[in-house]
Amino acid sequence: MLGREPAPRRALTLRGRAGVADRLGDPGLRLLTWLASGASMVLIALLVYKVFDQAGESISHFGLGFVTANVWNPVTRRFGAGSFIYGTAVSSLIALLIAGPMAIAIALFLTELAPLRVRRPVATLVELLAAIPSVVLGLWGIIVMAPFLNNTLEPALRSLLGWMPLFAGSASPFGLLPAILILTIMTVPIVAAVTREVFQTVPTELKESALALGSTRWEMVRMVILPYAKSGIVGASILGLGRALGEAIAVTQVIGDETGIHASLFAPADTLASRVASTYQGATSTLEISSLAYLSAILLVFALIANAIARLIVRRSTLRMRAAGPRPGLAVTVAEAQA
Amino acid sequence: MIKNKTAALAGCAALALGLAACGSSNSSSPSTGSVDTLVGAGSTLVAPLVSEWQPEYDKKTKVAVTYGAIGSGGGIAQITARTVDFGASDAPLSEDQFKEAKGVVQIPWALAATVVAYHLEGAPNQLKLTGPVLVEIYKGKITTWNAPQIAALNPGVTLPATKITPIHRSDGSGDTFAFTNYLSHISPEWSSQIGHATEVTFPVGIGAKGNSGVGGAISSTNGAIGYIAIAYVLENKFDYALIKNAAGNYPVPGIPSISAAAKTLTSVPANNEVSIVDPPASAPQAYPISTFTYALVPEKAPKASTLKPFLKWAITEGQTFGPKLDFAPLPEQVVKADEATIEKIGS
Amino acid sequence: MSTAGAAPPPPGAHPLLAGSPGLRRRKLVNRTMESTATLAALIAVAVLAIVIASVLIKGVSAINLDFFIKSPAPFGQSGGGIANSIVGTALLVAMASVLAVPVGILVGIHTSEFARPSVASSIRFALDILNGVPTIVTGIFVFGLLVVGHVQSGYAGAFALAIIMLPIVARSAHEVLSLVPSSLREASLALGVRRWRTVLTIVVPTAASGLVTGALLAVARVAGETAPLLFTSSIASNLVSTNPSQAFASIPVSIFTLSEEASPAAHAQAWAAALLLIFLVVLLNVLARSVFGRSQARIGRTR
Numbered sequence: 001m002l003g004r005e006p007a008p009r010r011a012l013t014l015r016g017r018a019g020v021a022d023r024l025g026d027p028g029l030r031l032l033t034w035l036a037s038g039a040s041m042v043l044i045a046l047l048v049y050k051v052f053d054q055a056g057e058s059i060s061h062f063g064l065g066f067v068t069a070n071v072w073n074p075v076t077r078r079f080g081a082g083s084f085i086y087g088t089a090v091s092s093l094i095a096l097l098i099a100g101p102m103a104i105a106i107a108l109f110l111t112e113l114a115p116l117r118v119r120r121p122v123a124t125l126v127e128l129l130a131a132i133p134s135v136v137l138g139l140w141g142i143i144v145m146a147p148f149l150n151n152t153l154e155p156a157l158r159s160l161l162g163w164m165p166l167f168a169g170s171a172s173p174f175g176l177l178p179a180i181l182i183l184t185i186m187t188v189p190i191v192a193a194v195t196r197e198v199f200q201t202v203p204t205e206l207k208e209s210a211l212a213l214g215s216t217r218w219e220m221v222r223m224v225i226l227p228y229a230k231s232g233i234v235g236a237s238i239l240g241l242g243r244a245l246g247e248a249i250a251v252t253q254v255i256g257d258e259t260g261i262h263a264s265l266f267a268p269a270d271t272l273a274s275r276v277a278s279t280y281q282g283a284t285s286t287l288e289i290s291s292l293a294y295l296s297a298i299l300l301v302f303a304l305i306a307n308a309i310a311r312l313i314v315r316r317s318t319l320r321m322r323a324a325g326p327r328p329g330l331a332v333t334v335a336e337a338q339a
Numbered sequence: 340m341i342k343n344k345t346a347a348l349a350g351c352a353a354l355a356l357g358l359a360a361c362g363s364s365n366s367s368s369p370s371t372g373s374v375d376t377l378v379g380a381g382s383t384l385v386a387p388l389v390s391e392w393q394p395e396y397d398k399k400t401k402v403a404v405t406y407g408a409i410g411s412g413g414g415i416a417q418i419t420a421r422t423v424d425f426g427a428s429d430a431p432l433s434e435d436q437f438k439e440a441k442g443v444v445q446i447p448w449a450l451a452a453t454v455v456a457y458h459l460e461g462a463p464n465q466l467k468l469t470g471p472v473l474v475e476i477y478k479g480k481i482t483t484w485n486a487p488q489i490a491a492l493n494p495g496v497t498l499p500a501t502k503i504t505p506i507h508r509s510d511g512s513g514d515t516f517a518f519t520n521y522l523s524h525i526s527p528e529w530s531s532q533i534g535h536a537t538e539v540t541f542p543v544g545i546g547a548k549g550n551s552g553v554g555g556a557i558s559s560t561n562g563a564i565g566y567i568a569i570a571y572v573l574e575n576k577f578d579y580a581l582i583k584n585a586a587g588n589y590p591v592p593g594i595p596s597i598s599a600a601a602k603t604l605t606s607v608p609a610n611n612e613v614s615i616v617d618p619p620a621s622a623p624q625a626y627p628i629s630t631f632t633y634a635l636v637p638e639k640a641p642k643a644s645t646l647k648p649f650l651k652w653a654i655t656e657g658q659t660f661g662p663k664l665d666f667a668p669l670p671e672q673v674v675k676a677d678e679a680t681i682e683k684i685g686s
Numbered sequence: 687m688s689t690a691g692a693a694p695p696p697p698g699a700h701p702l703l704a705g706s707p708g709l710r711r712r713k714l715v716n717r718t719m720e721s722t723a724t725l726a727a728l729i730a731v732a733v734l735a736i737v738i739a740s741v742l743i744k745g746v747s748a749i750n751l752d753f754f755i756k757s758p759a760p761f762g763q764s765g766g767g768i769a770n771s772i773v774g775t776a777l778l779v780a781m782a783s784v785l786a787v788p789v790g791i792l793v794g795i796h797t798s799e800f801a802r803p804s805v806a807s808s809i810r811f812a813l814d815i816l817n818g819v820p821t822i823v824t825g826i827f828v829f830g831l832l833v834v835g836h837v838q839s840g841y842a843g844a845f846a847l848a849i850i851m852l853p854i855v856a857r858s859a860h861e862v863l864s865l866v867p868s869s870l871r872e873a874s875l876a877l878g879v880r881r882w883r884t885v886l887t888i889v890v891p892t893a894a895s896g897l898v899t900g901a902l903l904a905v906a907r908v909a910g911e912t913a914p915l916l917f918t919s920s921i922a923s924n925l926v927s928t929n930p931s932q933a934f935a936s937i938p939v940s941i942f943t944l945s946e947e948a949s950p951a952a953h954a955q956a957w958a959a960a961l962l963l964i965f966l967v968v969l970l971n972v973l974a975r976s977v978f979g980r981s982q983a984r985i986g987r988t989r
Contacts, residue, residue, distance in 0.1 A: 025882035033796035036789050037809050040852060044816045047827045047849075054830055074511075075534035105726030113723055122727055129734045131967050133910025135938045136960040139945040140737050143744075143953060147559055170502055173560050174545050185737075188730055216716035246820025249912045253945060257509030257546030268545045273822050273913075278548055280826065281917060282412030282511030284538050286439055289416070296823045307818025311811070376932065378837055380921045387761035393924065394760065405932070407921025420834050423921065547946065554948030574762045575948045664762075 051300055054293035057286060066294060072259040072275075074284045079291035081272065081298055086261045088271040088299070091176055091251070092244040095183035100237050102184075103191035108221060110192075111199040123196070130189035138253030141182050146173035146254060153177075154266050169264030174256035177265045179274075182250045187240040194239060198232030198317055199225055235313030242306035246299065248273035272299040375645050380407035381414015381427030382513050383550040384568035385449050385632045389427070391660040396652060402645055410549060411632075412511010412537040418443055418635045424642050425650075426635035429453075429513020430537045431612040442638045444684070445611050446677050447631040448653050450601055450667045453517040454592045454628070456577035457564040458557045459484055461499040465591070467492040469583040470525030470617075470627070476564065477505050477522070478529075479543035484562060492583075506556045506565030509546030511537040514553075517616055517630040518566040524617040566628075569593075570664040584627045586620040596626035597667040607676035631673070636684060643684050650681050738964070745961030748954035758924050758940075764951050768959050770926045774840075774934030778919065779909050781844035781930065786851035787901045791890075793852075794859025794897075799885050810860065817853035822913040824849050829917040840930030843919025850914060851904040858903065862896025863889060899978040906970035910963055912938040937963050 052059075058066065062079065069080020110123050154171035161167040202225050210220040226233075248271075256268025257278055270278075272295050283289040379389070386408035393404050409417070411428035418426030419440040432445055455468065462484065472488050475481040481488060485498040508515045519535035533539050547556040553565045554575050564580075569592055572579050581589035590596035603618040603625060611633070618625040634653070640646050654677050658668050669677075752767045759766030793813070797806040824846055832842040866889050874884040890897070908914075915936050922935035937959050944956035 022880050022883070025880055029795075029882040029885060030800050033792045033800055036792035037796045037801070039789065040793055040816070040856070041809065041812050043849065043852075044812050046831075047816075047819065047824070050827050050830050051823060054826070071540075073540045074538040075536045075540070102726045102730065105723040106730055109723045109727040113720055114727070122731060125731050125734055126727075127971070128968065129730065129737075131906065131910075131964075131971050132734075132737065133912070133938060133960075133963055133967060135910065135912045135941045135945070136741065136964060137737065139941055139956055139960055140740055142555070142945050143559075144736075144740050150560060172504065172545065174556070185733055192730070216712050218716040218719040219712065221719070242818055246818075246822065248820065248822035249942060252548075253942070257548075258544070259540055273820055276826065277822050277913060277916060278509045278546075279412075279511070279538070280829075281416060282410045282414075282537070283416050284412055284511055284536060285435060288538075293826065296826050299820055300823050303818050303820050303823075304815055307814065311814050376923075378921060378932070390761040390924075403923065403925070405921065405923040409921065417921075422833050422835070422837050424837075549946060551943075551948060551952075552946035555946050558948045570761070571948070 048300065051293060051297050055290055055297045057290035058294040059290075061287065062291070062294075066291070067298065070259075070261055074288055077285065077287055079288065079294075081295055083259050083261050084270055084272045084275050084295060085298065087176065087179075087255070087269040088245060088273070088302070090265075091179045091183055091255075091269075091271055092241055094180050094265075095187055095244050096237060096241050098180075099184045099187035099191055099240060100233075103188050103195055103236070103240070104233060106188070106192040107195035107199050108225075110196050112217060112221065112225075126189050126192055129185065130193065134186065134247060134250040135253075137182050137185060138250035141178055141250060141254040145178055145181065149173060149178055149181075158266075165263035166265050169262065169266040172256065172266050172268060174254050174268050175264075175266050176255065176269045178254040179251045179269070179271070180265070182254060183244045183247060186247060186250070187244050190243055191236045191240040194236035194314065195229070195233055198229045198236065201232075201317070202228045229317075231313050232317040235310045235317060238306050238310035239314065242303050242310060245306060246273055246303045248277040252277045272296070272302075375401070376403045376405060377424045377642065377645055377649060378405045378407075379414075379425040379427060379634075380409050380417045380423045381635070382411045382429050382632050383408040384411075384429050384451060384453070384513055384570070384630070385427050386550075387568075387570040387574070387664050388449055388657075388661055388666055391664070392653065392657050395660065396649065396657075399652075400648065402649065404649065408549060408551075410508070410510035410537075411513030411516065414635060415440070415511070415537070418637070421637065424640070425646060427632065428537075428635055429630050429632040430516035431610075431614070431633060432635070433536075437610070440635075443635050444638055444680050445633040445635050446650060446654075446680055447611060447613050447669070447673050448634045448650065448677065449632045449658075449661060450597060450629070450669055450673075451632065451661075451665060452569045452592050452597050452600075452626050452629045453514045453521075453566050454569045454572045455564065455580040455582060456554075456557055456567050456572050457580060458561060458578065459499065459501060460561050461497075461501075462578070463496060464578040466496065466578075466580050467583065467589050468580040470522065473582070474522050474526045474529050476503055477507070477541060477544065479505075501562035504560050504563045505541070505544035506547055506553050506560075506563050507541045507544050508538075508548070508553060508566075510548050512550075513537060513630065513632060514550065514566055514568055515539065517628055520614065521616040521628045570666070573665055582627050584620075584622075584625055585617060586623040586625075588623055590624045590626050592626045592628075593665055594662060594667045596624055597629045597665075598670075599623075600625035600627070600629035601631075601667060601670050601673075604670060604672070607672055611676060611680060613673060629667075638684060640684055647681055647684055650684075651678070654678070741957055741960045741964060744954065745957035745959075748958035749961065753955070753958055757926060760924075766955075768935075768937065768940055768955065770922065770924060770935040771937045771940040771959065772962075773926050773928065774919075774922065775909060775937045777840060777928065777930065778843050778847060778915070778934050778936055779905055781840065782847035782851055782908060783901065783905060785844065786848040786904065787855055789848075790852050790855025790900070790904070791859045791897055793856040794863055795885060795890070797856075797860045798863040799889065806860075810857065813853040813856050816849070817857070820913075821850060821911055822916075825914040825917045828914065833918055837931075838917075838919050838921050838933035840919060840932065840934040843915050843934060843936070844930070846914035846918050847908040847911065850908050850911060854904040854907060855900050858900025859893075859897055862893040862900065865896070866892045895977045899974045902970050902974035902977065906967050906974065909970065910938055910967055912942050915939050916942075 066080050068082050070082035071078050071080045110119050150171050150173035157167045206224045207220055210224050251271055252274035255270055255274055257270050258268035276292050276296050280292050389406045397403050411430050414426035414428040415436055417423045483500050483502055485500045490498055516537050519539055523530035523535040547553045550568045550571045553567045554571050557563045557565050583589055599622050600615045600618045603622045604613055607613055613631045615629050617627050654674055754767055755769050756767035757770045797809050828842055828846040870888055871884055874888045919933040920939050922933040941956050941959045944952045
């Protein structure tokens with residue numbers, strides 16, 4: 001990065017004349033750090049390889065049809081990812097649908113609306129929400145939320161919106177709906193944190209000129225901030241989506257562990273991560289273990305694609321932000337957002 | 340100041356590492372000062388009994404037994420992968436599982452039952468049910484508690500119109516095996532459509548992890564019904580159903596009815612698979628969903644010298660801790676077959 | 687800036703100028719949107735408050751001295767605590783840190799000091815990939831690598847946690863090291879100090895607070911992880927154990943197991959353990975933030 005070291009043979013170091021340690025130090029440190037990076041790359045490659053390797057038996061047995069087959073029957077030894085991909089997709093996407101607008105609203109609140117004194121505490125509280133371990137949310141989901149859904153919320157939704165197949169089934173304490181709610185709670189802080197950072201890079205001149213021309217605050221947001229931050233918002237949302245896709249623990253605690261695709265959100269279901277978490281240790285045959293590894297491989301692919309897309313988008317926004325000046329805060333924020 | 344912080348962090352890490360190193364320098368470490376350890380995993384049905392055994396056996400022999408109640412499916416899978424010293428399963432190994440396990444023997448070491456528990460506000464304990472009714476409930480054909488089939492079995496009881504939520508196990512479970520085995524005996528349709536195993540695809544209902552999970556789901560959902568090991572029903576004081584047996588009686592699940600079912604065992608086959616679900620009418624007071632539970636041990640166990648005494652103790656002295664958890668004592672012929680199998684374990 | 691898609695304004699009345707006929711409607715829309723945004727923030731805070739309040743109220747009743755120093759009671763008996771899980775989590779996290787923090791910092795040094803920009807960005811992209819791996823998949827990987835054929839162990843659990851920590855530490859190390867002003871490096875090199883000495887004695891100490899922050903954030907993240915430990919360190923003794931060649935109990939896995947039980951006593955212990963875990967995680971986050979704040983000031987002073 002800074003080019004070659006200065007030339008003098010017997011360099012006058014701050015500690016006197018150059019010794020063996022000094023001469024070996026440079027290549028030594030380079031090697032050490034290079035080894036560390038190399039080891040990390042090997043680790044990543046090894047991880048992806050091992051997961052696909054474990055899935056090998058199932059891949060050769062079922063082929064690509066596994067991905068759409070809606071079955072998981074250890075007795076007949078037929079397995080398929082269909083219902084779990086459905087569960088993962090529906091739960092994560094609906095969670096994002098709810099969390100996205102909420103997170104944008106929170107970010108707007110924190111950057112534009114809130115009085116300065118309120119911003120720090122509320123921002124800290126929202127970040128605290130991100131720090132709650134998923135198993136604690138799952139515990140809360142089982143003991144507090146599930147009975148509430150079963151006895152109050154789901155019957156209410158059914159009487160109000162029961163004409164929609166989504167809300168048509170009978171109430172159940174565990175199912176897609178509690179999983180969606182928990183995933184929403186987990187996704188909101190991540191998307192809000194990154195969106196807030198992105199909003200803070202919108203040049204004040206643009207905002208001020210809109211306001212100076214007489215637009216209301218909302219119009220300024222709509223015409224200046226949102227278009228400017230569009231890609232950042234998308235990136236933040238996909239980041240949140242990636243997180244929701246991979247969540248195993250809290251989901252498995254409240255989703256009811258059922259194979260099958262049902263229209264109703266109340267019905268028990270399962271996701272890729274949750275099925276692996278609940279069944280991997282007790283699989284009945286090597287074919288089932290391999291099929292669970294196949295599920296993990298599919299999940300890995302989804303999560304990596306989401307993550308890669310999000311990072312590319314966020315990085316593009318980051319480069320624009322870097323041009324606006326150093327913002328070390330983003331490092332911390334995005335680091336946490338990688339929950 | 341910053342140097343102090345990083346130094347402090349490094350110090351903590353070093354301390355922890357030192358602690359860990361100290362721990363591993365004597366090869367077994369739990370703070371009771373035990374000499375050796377055995378790690379086992381599997382059945383949640385037998386877990387209460389094992390948790391009684393752990394402190395007693397440690398006191399007696401200074402061997403610390405660690406047990407993970409991850410379900411019978413887990414017991415089979417972990418011993419197959421040899422990640423534990425012994426597995427525990429209420430379900431006997433199938434042909435394929437024996438093959439995949441490559442040299443594992445099963446040793447029935449406790450005897451208990453799978454009970455059908457329910458949570459129904461406004462209804463009394465000990466409702467009567469039959470196998471065919473259970474089949475219909477678990478297939479989703481009977482959906483409310485006041486269905487005529489249930490009402491017919493319980494004359495004089497006003498059943499509320501609550502929805503039935505059938506709970507099943509989401510993990511590989513010996514209780515699932517016993518329950519579906521029973522349903523398969525009762526209903527050829529169930530046998531062909533769903534079958535019996537540690538893990539089946541239930542058409543309806545909610546899945547819960549472990550006997551504890553089923554218990555949790557039952558206690559928090561009005562109208563829930565689930566199959567659960569007898570010790571958990573006792574501990575949580577759940578309402579439980581009386582199931583009609585082949586003789587037409589409704590025995591209360593407990594040691595007498597479990598022992599009655601075990602008495603119908605004529606002989607112990609070579610692979611020690613002993614099944615006593617749906618005993619014949621010749622045992623009038625037998626509980627229909629009684630089940631043995633097995634220890635799974637490699638034939639060439641590396642820890643044979645520690646395992647064998649433990650297993651021997653479990654099937655003899657260990658049985659004395661069973662009755663208070665509603666485990667019935669092992670029948671003589673089973674104990675004899677076990678002892679013969681245990682002898683053959685060697686490293 | 688044009689209002690794209692709006693109808694052409696009536697003559698002499700630009701929509702953006704005060705006094706136009708649509709002003710009341712626009713102000714109403716504005717007020718509505720502002721309220722919505724405020725409401726969203728309030729809902730988020732409310733949900734947090736509900737969850738934290740549940741944990742506090744239900745957990746506090748089970749917190750007593752026994753909770754911290756006793757191990758779980760046998761089946762059916764009440765009392766006992768989670769001493770084995772507390773020690774287990776401490777050891778797992780410590781071991782994972784010993785593995786992940788030095789390696790992560792070294793990777794950060796590599797990407798910010800030594801590597802060519804193209805190589806550095808490939809490494810960072812790869813680390814981003816690692817960071818996006820769902821933790822359950824990490825658990826399966828380590829299970830296949832270290833547990834199959836052996837037993838579950840503290841080593842395996844710590845390794846799984848270290849894999850999760852690594853990208854976090856490495857990325858924050860890179861960011862923080864990049865922030866050290868190049869004037870410092872150049873001055874040191876101009877004085878004839880070798881590159882490696884410059885890095886180790888000038889650059890790294892300047893960034894030290896940020897490095898600690900990254901480490902603390904990574905620790906806060908893995909202290910609450912359950913999925914990677916499910917298959918690597920879950921079948922653990924009920925007694926306090928410091929032997930890493932056997933599995934360690936851990937607070938998140940204990941919460942997971944207790945959460946699915948039926949007895950109120952088990953639930954109470956689960957809440958108490960959750961309270962402890964949240965407290966730990968919050969403490970670590972606060973520490974990280976305060977350390978970072980101080981490092982910001984320091985970097986500011988060195989400019």
